[in-house]
Amino acid sequence: MRSAFAIFESTFFSGVIPTWRDENGCIITYATEREAQIEIAEMLMEQLRQFLAGERDFGDASTTGDFILPVEVWPDGTIETEDGRRFRATAL
Numbered sequence: 155m156r157s158a159f160a161i162f163e164s165t166f167f168s169g170v171i172p173t174w175r176d177e178n179g180c181i182i183t184y185a186t187e188r189e190a191q192i193e194i195a196e197m198l199m200e201q202l203r204q205f206l207a208g209e210r211d212f213g214d215a216s217t218t219g220d221f222i223l224p225v226e227v228w229p230d231g232t233i234e235t236e237d238g239r240r241f242r243a244t245a246l
Contacts, residue, residue, distance in 0.1 A: 223236070
């Protein structure tokens with residue numbers, strides 16, 4: 155296993171879930187918390203650019219429900235949070 159960070163959100167039905175996945179549906183992990191923070195910041199900057207261009211409303215552009223948690227990454231790509239929740243490497 156290796157230590158990493160992943161980006162999550164809280165949902166009404168599923169609770170806390172990892173939200174950032176690659177084009178193959180695999181959970182994206184980051185070597186450092188800062189790398190994950192930069193990903194969220196870049197997404198927010200893009201959303202604000204879309205607001206300025208009139209493509210998105212301000213409330214949607216200026217908020218995110220994303221947050222970062224430390225995780226352990228298993229050899230198969232499954233991630234485990236500090237409280238023991240595990241998430242499969244790919245979406246079903």
